[in-house]
Amino acid sequence: MRYLGWLTLVAASLLTGCRHNDENPLVPGASIAAGRAAIQQYNCGVCHQIRGISGADGMVGPPLSGIVRRTLIGGELPNNVANLSAWIRDPQAIEPRSGMPNLGVDSAAARNIVAYLYTLR
Amino acid sequence: MKTPPVTRRLRLAALTLLLAGCHAPMSVFTGAGPAGRALSQLTWVLVAASAVIFVLVTLFMLAAIARRNRGGTDPDLTVHDNRIPIVAGAIIPGVVLLALFMTSVLIERRIPGDASTPAESFTVIGHQWWWGVERDDSASGRRAMWANELHVPVGEPVDLTLLSDDVIHSFWIPQVHGKIDLIPGDTNHIRFVADRPGVYRGQCAEYCGMQHANMAFTLVVESPVAYRAWLSVQRADAKPPTDTLAALGRAQVVNGPCATCHTIRGTTAQGEIGPDLTHVGSRVTLAAGTLPNDLATMEAWVTNAPSLKPGVKMPAMPQFTGLQLRAIAAYLEGLR
Numbered sequence: 090m091r092y093l094g095w096l097t098l099v100a101a102s103l104l105t106g107c108r109h110n111d112e113n114p115l116v117p118g119a120s121i122a123a124g125r126a127a128i129q130q131y132n133c134g135v136c137h138q139i140r141g142i143s144g145a146d147g148m149v150g151p152p153l154s155g156i157v158r159r160t161l162i163g164g165e166l167p168n169n170v171a172n173l174s175a176w177i178r179d180p181q182a183i184e185p186r187s188g189m190p191n192l193g194v195d196s197a198a199a200r201n202i203v204a205y206l207y208t209l210r
Numbered sequence: 211m212k213t214p215p216v217t218r219r220l221r222l223a224a225l226t227l228l229l230a231g232c233h234a235p236m237s238v239f240t241g242a243g244p245a246g247r248a249l250s251q252l253t254w255v256l257v258a259a260s261a262v263i264f265v266l267v268t269l270f271m272l273a274a275i276a277r278r279n280r281g282g283t284d285p286d287l288t289v290h291d292n293r294i295p296i297v298a299g300a301i302i303p304g305v306v307l308l309a310l311f312m313t314s315v316l317i318e319r320r321i322p323g324d325a326s327t328p329a330e331s332f333t334v335i336g337h338q339w340w341w342g343v344e345r346d347d348s349a350s351g352r353r354a355m356w357a358n359e360l361h362v363p364v365g366e367p368v369d370l371t372l373l374s375d376d377v378i379h380s381f382w383i384p385q386v387h388g389k390i391d392l393i394p395g396d397t398n399h400i401r402f403v404a405d406r407p408g409v410y411r412g413q414c415a416e417y418c419g420m421q422h423a424n425m426a427f428t429l430v431v432e433s434p435v436a437y438r439a440w441l442s443v444q445r446a447d448a449k450p451p452t453d454t455l456a457a458l459g460r461a462q463v464v465n466g467p468c469a470t471c472h473t474i475r476g477t478t479a480q481g482e483i484g485p486d487l488t489h490v491g492s493r494v495t496l497a498a499g500t501l502p503n504d505l506a507t508m509e510a511w512v513t514n515a516p517s518l519k520p521g522v523k524m525p526a527m528p529q530f531t532g533l534q535l536r537a538i539a540a541y542l543e544g545l546r
Contacts, residue, residue, distance in 0.1 A: 132507050186533050192506055
């Protein structure tokens with residue numbers, strides 16, 4: 090019982106570390122943590138390898154590490170927040186033959202997902 | 211003594227965590243039927259007895275360490291008295307084990323055995339690594355199959371006949387019954403009653419190969435009305451798709467490689483190697499509890515099952531285009 094105070098302090102400082110920055114400067118107003126949760130909710134990991142998401146080691150679509158440094162989305166659109174969000178929301182609007190399903194992701198969730206993906210180096 | 215608020219909160223958190231464990235989808239501590247409750251009682255008795263024994267042994271060990279530290283070279287470190295190992299090493303453990311054994315026999319005697327009263331009956335067939343479920347309808351002579359999921363009416367007895375198609379498996383839903391093996395070439399039976407509605411998880415409990423851990427089962431205990439509605443859906447043939455994407459998918463599935471291994475009743479797909487897909491869209495999970503059952507996961511599973519469940523018999527299907535995959539997933543998810 091005597092050590093609980095110290096343990097709490099250590100745990101609290103660790104948690105503070107996790108929380109200190111939830112916003113990605115590249116995606117203003119979006120939440121990295123909410124994006125992470127959305128990626129888990131929509132099971133993006135069954136097709137994509139996504140670092141930091143448990144079980145996300147899919148081998149159907151491309152791995153998403155370093156996606157922020159790529160120039161093209163879906164092989165045809167410039168890589169920016171608007172285009173990547175649009176791709177996540179409705180891939181067939183951009184590339185009708187894409188196998189990536191339209192999962193009904195809303196625009197806020199899509200921006201949150203981009204905020205998370207753009208943290209992957 | 212006044213407890214500091216942080217400690218109190220931590221205790222509360224620990225308690226919540228422990229209680230949450232009791233209400234987990236696969237808990238040995240809470241029964242959902244007479245057999246499950248008897249077994250959970252036995253579990254509590256064994257856990258409590260183990261805790262007491264663990265604490266006592268630890269105390270003796272700490273006492274021994276403290277004594278050594280105090281005395282330096284202690285001539286008494288060697289046991290000269292023969293009675294100590296005989297009493298502490300043989301008689302006391304013997305009495306404790308006998309008492310626990312008698313307790314478990316007495317509790318297990320309360321698990322209801324097979325009765326002659328009629329019951330809802332199903333056959334469960336173990337495969338590497340999924341569960342086939344079969345319903346023989348003697349009245350109509352028709353057989354309906356599906357996989358990895360069973361709904362049962364609350365409070366009514368259910369009979370399961372258990373077989374294996376390959377190696378030894380073990381069927382285990384701790385809330386309603388103990389483990390029962392599925393043995394190749396042999397037939398086992400259990401009867402259970404589930405009297406608390408809910409969704410329970412079952413799991414293969416006999417190591418059966420690479421994906422043994424991903425061989426889970428979903429038991430849904432629901433009202434008799436909901437159960438009979440579910441059963442009549444499972445017995446029915448698949449309905450033809452209504453939208454064009456799903457119709458395209460149906461053509462791919464029925465005329466393509468899927469039909470070699472899978473059956474979709476009401477179509478020409480009559481394969482018998484993999485699970486029956488007639489109502490695959492109605493199931494809670496894919497690949498025996500490995501994955502959630504949704505559009506994206508279905509698509510990923512169809513094109514690259516081995517990447518999601520290494521060792522699975524279903525091969526990767528790299529021949530399908532993106533559009534074909536979306537169509538197949540739309541068709542299969544629509545089979546409800």
